[in-house]
Amino acid sequence: MSIIIETKDLWFRYPGIDTWALKGINLTINTGELIAIIGQNGGGKSTLAKNLNGLLKPTKGVVLVEGLDTKTTPSHEIVKRVGYVFQNPSHQIFESNVFQEVAYGPRNLGLSEEEVKDRVRWALSLVGLEGYEDHNPYDLDYGKMKLLTVASVLSMKPKVLVLDEPTTGQDHAGRHLLASLVKKLNREGFTIAIITHDMRFVAEVAPRTVLIADGQKILDGPTREVLYTVDVLKKAAIKPPQIVQLSLALREHGFSFSSLTLQEMLDEMRKLIKNP
Template sequence: MAEPIIKVEDVWFQYSPEVVALKEINLEIHSGEILALIGQNGGGKTTLAKHFNGLLKPTKGRVLVAGMDTKETPTHKIVAKVGYVFQNPAHQIFMSTVYEEVAYGPRNLELSEEEVDRRVKEALKVVGLEGTEEMHPYDLDYGKRKLLTVASVLSMNPEVFVLDEPTTGQDHVGRRVLSDLCIKLNKEGKTVVVITHDMRFVARTAKRVVLMAEGRILKDGPVEEVLYDYETLRKAFIRPPQVVELNLKVGKFPEKFLTVDEAAEMIRGILKSR
């Protein structure tokens, strides 16, 4: 098997002597994976993800990104590999127009203006923000500002995308756009890491789930395995999607399902066979 794109080895992280945010974390993420980090608030998800692009450095242990030790490698080299979409768009947006916001990253890569323009237009099209190029970012509603930050990272074309609570402030359409985008990026060979409390989004989008609580990894496995482990989820104060809870409570379906669409298809199949 190829070397992981991100490798976390016995990582501990302290914000202060009294606050230990990560404890003995070991994790490998391979190129082309689509992974969800889930768990209780304050469980360490965002702290761990910020180690993936060098925003934070381990107190103990090490993190390797494409073989580069984040403690020894300039952060700009790590950021070129791992794009990070912050939970709060205000932490990321700073230009005066939508176009300039998305163009900022590619210009720092010293690309031609023609290539910058192509990337900006493509990124805005993908997230559904065509026609907003000359708007001020703060004239967009919160959900669209979140999509703008996604477009800004898309235009950089990193190998790894980290999205922190991407569905916050999104309506059903926005959540579907983001889910489809993650799946599309994954099909193109990109690695996608999503930090979220949105279990319906996880069920529809992720292939692998890492469950965290109190700075530790409680469970790491395929999405179906983790979302059906009700007792372990409960330790992290997480409830599975409602259709999963239905299956767990009824317990008479021939197979497990994760989404309403999957449940409906199975029920139709059962009815047709009668």
């Protein structure tokens, strides 16, 4: 696998604030990866995400996107490669209807109107918003507004998609759609980074997880290993998914469970029943 994003000794401090938001982050993201970046609010995960696509520039250190230094490369060149979906839809939506919102990015890329329409149809179909083209974005419920922001970034077809708290405001159906969408996009070749404190969603979709706390990278590895490192998670004020908590409780009674999801738990229980 080739590296698509790399941070080298990344430090970041917001203007006028003495404390460091990020402290010496070294991270590589490979082409085609699907990773979760977790941590409590204020721990630095969203600041890291905004450094990955050039919205913020390192105070010290380097961020490379396909080898391009975000400090010296024009922002539009980075944005073409790394699409960022904001946590709050109102920070991203500004057009008067859904079609125009999703078409804005492709038009700025200088694509033909026919190609713009094709991309809008493709992006809206992926997120389940076909038929909403003429709706005012602010007439949509919060969950659909979040899906619209995903579509508006997808329509530019960046190589990397950064989703900041994608499950916020989503009901069960919306979360299921997002999980399926993230997996599908990853299979189709998109590199995806999910910024979230939704541990259930992490367990369901992300093969790799990075824990950021107090501006530092604390853990980085397979999601199962990270979510079962409960002592470290506790220090970072992160609760593992309920299935992980149940598995650990069962271990105390002699059962060697290591489930991440409900389906895995059911599968392990079936095996136990067949081979007690």
